[in-house]
Amino acid sequence: MALGQEITPEDTSIFGEEMDMALVSDPLEPINRIFFSFNDKFYFWMLKPVSQGYAYVVAENVRICVRSFLKNLFAPVRIVNNLLQGKLVDTGVETARFVINSTVGVIGLVDPAKNEFGLSPKEEDLGQTLGVYGFGAGIYICWPFLGPSNVRDTIGMIGDSFLSPVSYLAWSDPGAGVAIKAGKEVNDTSLTLGDYEDFKESALDPYISLRDAYRQYRQKKILDVAVGSDSQYNYSFNIGEKPYVQELSMSVDSVLLTDDCLAQTENLVDDSPVMAMR
């Protein structure tokens, strides 16, 4: 009975099955579906071609740096929400990340905080904070351009915008604000091209699939269970103490990429594929 000795009671929920349908409240489905197909068309007719052109002109490493830079700008959102959720250690981690990456990491272009200091980002936003406080998700909303959300996360998004430097820029100069938002979208999309197509390929009803994926994704984020708790064992049976690492490097490009110092020092957890599906 060597297996499973280190299971702690709080881990049991991860095996829990969702036997009831837990269907999200979706009275706006007809309108949401219209916006869903609008976003779908927007992706295929605008976002994808533009991102492809951009990806053709701008090297991948540069795009990864741009993403890292923009992500660093939103550090105040993560710091404040970690604090609001009482996660003092994580608040410290995010603050340290912001300080290190803004200085050593050249205004956030690279992520030495993670690679040199082992400080992984702690993704928290106001939607999650409200969820932790016990607010329900409310009805599902599929916003044009912004994609899947719900009442709670929309309130969270508005609240978080007060902590975003991009919003302050947008208030003084709406044109510049929109340009940065659009630029961020194109940059992010250029790094995840094909994901949305794969998602649509796998779904019988893409609208329902995305709605459910968003619900599950946010639920796990609020409960912080997607990556498991630290109390779970780093397990090794026959493979020594090191966690098993398998490289799938099959193209020359990937080898070149890992040799690049920028790419090596930058290694951040970005918005999930779910968030990128619009």
Next chain:
Amino acid sequence: MVQGLFNYLNAGGMLWGKMKNDNSWYLKFFTFLILAIAIPVMFQNSSHATVIDPVVFLKDAVDEIISILQDEKLSAQNRRVERKKLMVAIVEKKFDFREMSMRALAKHWQERNPAEQDRFVSLFKTLLENTYLAKIETYSGEKVTFKKAALQGNKAIVYSDLIRKNVQTPVNYKLKNIDDRWMVYDVEVEGVSLVNNYRTQFASILSKENFAGLIARLEEKVSKGAVE
């Protein structure tokens, strides 16, 4: 295994109760003898002999698939079908599509007859293979890290990370141990369970259409995937 032991001890207890009435000491002796033999045999089975670690189980699958993808002879255009078949064979050994189908259909599974169930399993399996194996074939430069596992009863979760373009995506495999063999019955990507996601879709479709309608939709989807 534990369940079996428990049942056995229970039976022993009942026997014990009887013995008191009968006052037959030799039955007592037999009970001890059987327990003395049975317990070590049981523990041997469960902890050493056949149960392999779920992480190793998945690592082997990944290794096998990578070796197929890296085989240059198989990457030729005219051997693509053969390559896919080899990968399907590995996936079939590791993924329990019947269990996935049962979980994805939930209460609707019971309402179907065996033939309908089989048809559904086969279609659902083909859909998953078409979408996910096709995706694997396009991968390059990704890294898979198996981090940790959690076990409970006959179930396990293996936590892994997929690192792609410096983005780390948590991918968790849920496994069930059947007859000392692990089988994957669900995959969670970024906390989104594949089976739950399909369950919601199937439930939504079945709330508007009948089962034949769902099958027709699956058939259409699968045939489209085969052309591409």
